[in-house]
Every structure is written in structure tokens, then in C-alpha cells.
Amino acid sequence: MNDAPTFHLAARMAHIAPFEVMEIQKLARKLEAEGRDIIHLEIGEPDFRTPQPVVDAAKRALDEQPMRYTSAMGLQALRKAIAQFYADRYGVEISYRRIAVTAGSSAALLLAFGVVLDAGDEVLLADPSYPCNRHFMRTLGGVPKLIPVGTDTQYQLTADLVSRNWGERTRMAMVASPSNPTGTLVAPEEVARMTAAVREKSGTLLMDEIYHGLTYGVDARTALECGDDIFVINSFSKYFHMTGWRLGWLVVPEAYERQVETLAQNLYISPSAPAQHAALACFLRETIAILEQRRAELAQRRDYLIPALESLGFRIPVVPQGAFYLYADCSALTGDSFAFARDVLERAGVAITPGKDFGNNAPERHIRIAYTQPIARLKEAVARIAAITTRNP
Amino acid sequence: MNDAPTFHLAARMAHIAPFEVMEIQKLARKLEAEGRDIIHLEIGEPDFRTPQPVVDAAKRALDEQPMRYTSAMGLQALRKAIAQFYADRYGVEISYRRIAVTAGSSAALLLAFGVVLDAGDEVLLADPSYPCNRHFMRTLGGVPKLIPVGTDTQYQLTADLVSRNWGERTRMAMVASPSNPTGTLVAPEEVARMTAAVREKSGTLLMDEIYHGLTYGVDARTALECGDDIFVINSFSKYFHMTGWRLGWLVVPEAYERQVETLAQNLYISPSAPAQHAALACFLRETIAILEQRRAELAQRRDYLIPALESLGFRIPVVPQGAFYLYADCSALTGDSFAFARDVLERAGVAITPGKDFGNNAPERHIRIAYTQPIARLKEAVARIAAITTRNP
Numbered sequence: 001m002n003d004a005p006t007f008h009l010a011a012r013m014a015h016i017a018p019f020e021v022m023e024i025q026k027l028a029r030k031l032e033a034e035g036r037d038i039i040h041l042e043i044g045e046p047d048f049r050t051p052q053p054v055v056d057a058a059k060r061a062l063d064e065q066p067m068r069y070t071s072a073m074g075l076q077a078l079r080k081a082i083a084q085f086y087a088d089r090y091g092v093e094i095s096y097r098r099i100a101v102t103a104g105s106s107a108a109l110l111l112a113f114g115v116v117l118d119a120g121d122e123v124l125l126a127d128p129s130y131p132c133n134r135h136f137m138r139t140l141g142g143v144p145k146l147i148p149v150g151t152d153t154q155y156q157l158t159a160d161l162v163s164r165n166w167g168e169r170t171r172m173a174m175v176a177s178p179s180n181p182t183g184t185l186v187a188p189e190e191v192a193r194m195t196a197a198v199r200e201k202s203g204t205l206l207m208d209e210i211y212h213g214l215t216y217g218v219d220a221r222t223a224l225e226c227g228d229d230i231f232v233i234n235s236f237s238k239y240f241h242m243t244g245w246r247l248g249w250l251v252v253p254e255a256y257e258r259q260v261e262t263l264a265q266n267l268y269i270s271p272s273a274p275a276q277h278a279a280l281a282c283f284l285r286e287t288i289a290i291l292e293q294r295r296a297e298l299a300q301r302r303d304y305l306i307p308a309l310e311s312l313g314f315r316i317p318v319v320p321q322g323a324f325y326l327y328a329d330c331s332a333l334t335g336d337s338f339a340f341a342r343d344v345l346e347r348a349g350v351a352i353t354p355g356k357d358f359g360n361n362a363p364e365r366h367i368r369i370a371y372t373q374p375i376a377r378l379k380e381a382v383a384r385i386a387a388i389t390t391r392n393p
Numbered sequence: 394m395n396d397a398p399t400f401h402l403a404a405r406m407a408h409i410a411p412f413e414v415m416e417i418q419k420l421a422r423k424l425e426a427e428g429r430d431i432i433h434l435e436i437g438e439p440d441f442r443t444p445q446p447v448v449d450a451a452k453r454a455l456d457e458q459p460m461r462y463t464s465a466m467g468l469q470a471l472r473k474a475i476a477q478f479y480a481d482r483y484g485v486e487i488s489y490r491r492i493a494v495t496a497g498s499s500a501a502l503l504l505a506f507g508v509v510l511d512a513g514d515e516v517l518l519a520d521p522s523y524p525c526n527r528h529f530m531r532t533l534g535g536v537p538k539l540i541p542v543g544t545d546t547q548y549q550l551t552a553d554l555v556s557r558n559w560g561e562r563t564r565m566a567m568v569a570s571p572s573n574p575t576g577t578l579v580a581p582e583e584v585a586r587m588t589a590a591v592r593e594k595s596g597t598l599l600m601d602e603i604y605h606g607l608t609y610g611v612d613a614r615t616a617l618e619c620g621d622d623i624f625v626i627n628s629f630s631k632y633f634h635m636t637g638w639r640l641g642w643l644v645v646p647e648a649y650e651r652q653v654e655t656l657a658q659n660l661y662i663s664p665s666a667p668a669q670h671a672a673l674a675c676f677l678r679e680t681i682a683i684l685e686q687r688r689a690e691l692a693q694r695r696d697y698l699i700p701a702l703e704s705l706g707f708r709i710p711v712v713p714q715g716a717f718y719l720y721a722d723c724s725a726l727t728g729d730s731f732a733f734a735r736d737v738l739e740r741a742g743v744a745i746t747p748g749k750d751f752g753n754n755a756p757e758r759h760i761r762i763a764y765t766q767p768i769a770r771l772k773e774a775v776a777r778i779a780a781i782t783t784r785n786p
Contacts (some may be wrong), residue, residue: 008564008650009596010533011511049459058667059452066442067637073687076537103496103639116403119512119534135659140403141512141534162627171401204401244666246496255400262411266528268499272665273637274451 015138021353024284039381042351046372049292054281061277069270074101100250105235108250112231115259117142121171128358130180148361151317155182159193176208181368182327183329185319188221195226206231213239214324216299240282247277301371308382330364348384408531414746421744432774435744441763443685446674454670462663466565467494483615498628498641505624508652510535514564520633523573541754543712548575552586569601572762575720576713581614588619599624605634606716609692631676694764701775724758741777
């Protein structure tokens with residue numbers, strides 16, 4: 001029946017590459033099917049389960065609630081709880097009307113770009129950075145403008161880089177603090193300067209704060225303290241450990257509230273009702289206590305792993321203050337991080353992410369390691385990598 | 394701090410209108426806050442709760458599973474269950490690899506349009522039809538080409554209409570069977586002719602089958618029996634009564650499998666894990682028995698409501714065979730369906746949807762009524778409307 005199937009591929013797909021790490025994961029699954037023990041340090045998802053009070057809240061809601069569509073912007077109670085969280089944790093007053101609850105921060109990103117970007121509009125972002133961000137822009141016809149960043153700016157954009165790289169068609173700058181893959185933060189004073197620099201260009205700043213809460217030895221401040229004209233995305237996935245539930249939020253400048261709501265109605269109808277009812281328990285004192293224990297555990301993992309990897313010949317020139325990633329220079333060990341990641345997987349049974357997924361800025365010299373496993377497993381991973389690299393500890 | 398907020402609105406937003414029904418809902422909430430009893434026949438969401446076996450499966454999964462990200466295409470077990478459903482219910486063999494589980498059929502639509510449409514590409518669709526569809530196209534830079542349809546074609550596109558309206562920039566045709574708002578089906582022979590017509594133009598057919606299972610006196614056949622080069626969207630929201638969970642699926646032509654997976658990885662990461670575990674119970678015999686009881690109940694509501702509305706002066710020239718909507722000509726009662734909907738709400742306390750939400754084809758003469766309430770409430774609604782309209786029964 002399928003005589004003449006036609007296949008036209010949208011032009012955007014030429015810019016939307018599959019992740020390199022998918023090849024690593026495919027190989028990992030093959031090795032596991034052969035009986036090998038693989039230590040997974042490639043995925044941006046910790047080993048912790050969703051906190052029990054959150055799971056319990058979901059189960060209660062499943063008994064008590066009909067699980068219908070909610071408002072496109074989310075349950076009012078949850079929007080208010082998020083606004084209260086900004087007041088309690090950051091001392092920043094935000095009207096709950098500016099909070100759009102979304103299907104993960106993914107949906108939040110699509111909404112923010114959707115209401116601002118026209119085809120051909122540029123967005124400045126750091127290279128290296130999280131690859132999906134530029135693919136969202138491409139989906140909408142926007143053009144990511146990757147600015148190579150290094151250790152001198154903590155792998156982050158600065159006000160100066162924003163000003164110097166702003167062009168005719170630039171509409172937005174996007175900054176992630178803490179960053180994926182580098183785990184670095186932007187200092188509050190630099191956020192303020194960047195806000196001013198973007199405002200001077202009549203542009204829009206989008207801050208990615210999805211790793212907030214997962215900072216070590218320092219508490220992140222929200223960019224919202226720099227003004228009401230900034231889009232901020234956040235998520236229940238990382239600090240709140242609700243990855244699979246797919247729930248996040250967008251803080252919307254007042255001028256865009258109605259447009260974001262209209263787009264959300266059309267693109268999503270409503271965020272997941274069970275996830276929203278569950279998330280109401282995220283802000284309970286008992287949940288926060290669990291989350292803070294885990295944060296301490298992640299800090300210990302980081303503190304173990306940095307010197308251990310350095311002793312193997314990796315370089316981690318900027319100590320990451322947040323997220324759960326180490327972005328390591330592996331050039332003393334290899335000239336090709338992708339071949340290296342494959343080799344480490346095949347010979348040491350440790351899955352890591354090659355730099356290529358994060359941009360074009362010396363990706364062959366970098367790998368990302370996620371400390372998403374207990375310390376015992378991290379030690380095992382280090383020992384296994386040590387056994388196959390020339391420069392043993 | 395907010396000295397000079399900038400506000401640039403993406404051009405697409407000029408084409409993405411808020412739903413008229415939102416104004417109706419806002420007024421309904423106001424009246425309810427004043428103590429009025431409002432009968433809600435405006436929302437595309439039945440009064441039934443998610444079937445208990447599905448809720449129970451979710452609660453079990455919450456106890457047993459860590460609720461992490463799943464594969465971007467969904468749990469393999471669920472993809473296989475959906476493929477089996479096509480075999481069992483339709484006698485059509487589909488590889489599970491062609492099934493992408495999505496965050497509602499909303500996400501399925503964005504994926505299908507995302508891999509096919511370039512900016513400026515046209516999509517043919519019926520007027521009246523579900524408004525989000527054209528807004529998805531606009532989000533991606535596509536151009537909806539609304540083809541006015543009437544009773545002569547059961548408010549549906551035909552192969553002839555597709556061929557005659559196909560232009561230089563037309564890339565796709567989209568057909569919903571059953572349709573929202575009209576509830577009509579396309580006959581299987583016409584689906585086959587349309588498939589051929591689209592194929593002749595080297596275009597792509599997208600079939601919306603989200604109201605499958607909710608047909609009365611007839612079983613819908615899937616367009617997949619006409620070929621492997623068709624995109625089909627479906628949903629757990631309607632027949633399976635899982636609206637708030639946000640879960641649907643896309644059947645992908647083999648040639649697009651890898652591209653759809655790449656786009657899904659980037660735009661969504663993964664569909665909701667709790668919803669997927671719950672949905673595994675949708676295909677259990679005991680769940681299907683509940684669903685079929687509800688289908689019978691919906692048929693009774695339709696069979697009550699059509700003559701009752703006709704006795705009030707509404708015209709329903711094509712008896713809808715599916716979904717849970719009546720698309721009624723109200724021109725004997727009003728020259729302005731929006732004012733009429735507002736009047737019916739204010740004076741009779743019955744919320745209905747004005748035609749404007751569904752296109753430009755004589756919207757002022759039409760309203761949509763959703764039979765999403767028990768028959769007793771439908772009777773009350775009819776009595777209340779009778780009391781305020783001139784032509785009482």
C-alpha cells in the first residue's frame with residue numbers, strides 16, 4: 001500500500017542533532033545486556049528517588065481528585081506556593097500571576113522563546129552550554145549565537161560579552177546559573193550588570209535557574225532581584241528530584257503574562273495534574289529536610305571526585321559550585337574526547353558524556369561527568385578509569 | 394528597578410488568539426462565585442473520572458518505581474501495548490518502534506509538524522476545526538489554510554477538496570475523525586481517497602484520531618490501514634478518560650522515526666513517567682469494560698440532546714457519530730452566537746462555546762455543546778435554555 005512514500009524533512013532538523021551521549025548509552029545498554037556492570041555518570045539525573053512526602057501527596061491526590069485538566073498556567077495553589085518559595089528563600093516578592101507551571105522547564109523554554117522570538121532572531125548563549133536550549137530556538141526559527149567562554153569567566157557569559165556580541169538581529173541572551181555542563185554560577189553583581197546590558201539593547205534576558213538549590217558552600221540568588229523584565233525558568237526535576245514527573249515553571253514578565261497563557265493553552269492545554277498535586281508537597285518542611293540532606297551528599301561527592309579525577313590527569317580548572325556535573329579537560333589523556341568516552345565505557349565500564357554535546361568550543365578536549373551515583377560507585381569508577389589510563393594515581 | 398522594560402512580541406502571537414470560550418469561563422466563574430449554579434457544557438472534558446484500574450496502577454507504580462525520565466519515545470512496554478491495541482482493535486500491524494508516547498496529543502502534534510513543516514509551508518484543514526491545530530502550525534512558522542466545509546461533506550475535508558485546494562506551498566493535510574467541534578467521521582473509503590490524493594501531491598497526511606473509541610453505532614477504522622506514510626495522533630485523554638495526566642501518542646512513518654525521536658529528546662526529554670505507568674492499565678479487560686459503559690452513556694446523552702435542542706430551535710443537520718460534541722446552528726435563535734452564548738450563560742446559567750473558536754466559517758451562526766454532564770443535568774440545561782428562548786418547546 002506504501003507505493004510512493006514521500007519524505008520531506010523540515011529544514012530545522014538539520015540544526016537539531018541527536019545527542020552524542022545517546023551513542024554512549026546505546027553502547028552501555030549493549031554491554032549491560034552482555035552482563036557487564038556499567039557505572040552511569042553520563043545522565044543528568046541523580047540516583048535519588050522522589051522524596052516520600054511528594055509521592056504520598058500524589059497518592060492522596062489520586063484518591064481524592066478527579067485528575068482533570070487544570071488551568072493552563074497551573075493550579076493556583078501551586079503557583080502561590082512557588083511565589084511563596086521566592087519570598088521565603090530569596091526574599092523576592094513575585095505575584096503568583098507571573099508563575100506559569102509547565103511540563104518541565106522544557107515547556108517553560110518553549111513558551112518564553114515562543115512569545116519573544118521571530119524567525120531569524122538571535123539568542124546569545126555560552127559555549128559550552130546545554131544543547132536543548134539551542135534546539136528550542138531552532139524549532140521556532142531562532143538562531144543561537146554561541147559565544148565561546150572559558151575559565152576566565154567561569155565558563156559563563158558576562159555583561160561585557162553580551163554587549164560586545166549583541167548584533168542587529170539579537171533579541172535575547174540566555175544564561176544558566178548554575179550551568180550545565182560546567183556547574184559554575186554567575187556572581188550576583190554580574191547578573192545585575194548583564195541585566196542592565198541586555199536592557200540597554202532593548203533585549204530580553206532569560207535566566208535558567210533549574211539547578212538552584214543544588215549549590216555547595218554558597219546559596220544562589222535569583223536574577224529576579226534584578227528586575228521584573230526577566231524570564232526565569234526553574235524545575236521540580238533537579239533540586240526537588242521529580243525528573244520523570246515532568247514539571248517546572250516559568251516566571252513571566254508582567255507584560256507577557258497574557259501571551260504566555262494563550263500560548264500555553266494552545267501548546268499544552270495544562271501541565272500534568274498528578275505531578276502538580278504531588279509538587280504541592282515539595283515545599284513542606286519535611287521535604288526540604290530530605291532535599292537538604294541530599295544536597296549535602298552531592299557536595300560530598302563533588303568534593304571527593306574533583307581531586308580524584310585530577311589525580312588521574314583530568315583538569316578541572318574552575319571548581320563548580322552547583323548542579324551535579326564536572327566539566328573536565330581531558331586533553332592530557334586524549335586528543336579526542338568522543339573516542340575517549342567510548343574507550344572508558346568499553347574498557348572501564350564507566351559511561352561519561354563527550355564534550356561535543358555542549359557546543360563547538362574545544363569539545364574534543366572536554367568530557368562531562370555527572371556525580372549522580374553514591375560515593376562508593378564513584379570510587380569504583382575512578383579506580384576503573386585509573387586502571388586503563390597511562391597515568392595511574 | 395524596572396526602569397525601561399522592553400516588550401517585543403513575536404509575530405506568531407498575532408495569529409494565536411486566546412479562546413473565546415475563556416471569556417465564557419471567566420464569566421461562569423464570576424457567576425459561580427456569586428452563588429449561581431452553572432451547567433458546564435463548554436469544555437471538552439467529560440465528567441467521568443480516570444478509571445479505577447488506571448488510578449490503582451499509578452499508585453502501585455509510585456510505590457515500586459523511581460519515576461525517573463523514561464526514553465524520549467516512552468516506556469517500551471507502553472509502546473508495545475499501544476501497538477497491540479492497533480492489532481486487537483483495528484487488525485492493523487504497527488511496529489512499536491513507530492509509536493512515540495507523548496505529553497498529550499498536543500506534544501504529538503508539535504513533533505509531527507516539527508519534523509515536516511518549514512516556515513511558510515501550508516497545511517490544509519477543515520473550517521470549522523479545533524483551534525489549537527492551526528496555532529501549532531503558526532508556532533512553527535507554518536500557514537494553516539482553512540477550507541470551509543459544510544453539511545454536504547459532513548463538515549470534513551474530502552479527497553476532492555484536498556486536490557482542489559492544494560497549492561505550491563502546501564505540504565500537509567490534517568483531518569480529524571471524529572471531528573471537534575462537529576463529531577463527524579470521515580468514511581473509510583474517503584480516507585483512502587484522501588490518502589491517495591495527498592500522496593499524489595507528494596504531501597503528508599496527518600490524521601487526528603483522538604476521539605476514537607467514542608463513536609456511537611459505528612466503530613471507527615484507523616487511517617493506518619491506508620498506508621505506512623501517514624502520521625496519526627491519538628490520546629489517553631478522551632476514550633481512556635485521562636485528561637489531566639497529559640498523555641497521548643504519535644504513530645510515525647518509518648522514514649521519520651529517528652527525527653521524531655531526536656526532536657522529542659530535545660523538546661520534551663520524556664513523557665510523564667507516572668502517567669505512562671498508569672496508562673499500562675488502560676488496555677486491561679476490566680478497564681475497557683468501564684470505558685465501554687461510559688461510551689454507552691455518552692451515546693444516550695447524545696440521543697437525548699439532539700432532539701431536545703432541535704425542539705428549542707437549534708439545527709443539527711448532521712448527526713454526529715463520535716466525540717462528545719454537538720455543533721448546532723443557532724441562527725433561528727440569534728444572529729450573534731457569541732452574544733447568545735453570553736446570554737445563555739447569564740440568564741440560563743448554561744455555559745456553551747461560541748462558534749468563533751473553530752474558525753471563520755459562519756461562526757456567528759454556530760455554537761458547540763459538549764455533552765459532558767449526566768443526562769439529568771442536560772435536561773436541566775435544556776429546560777433553562779427553553780425558559781429564556783422565545784420558541785419554547
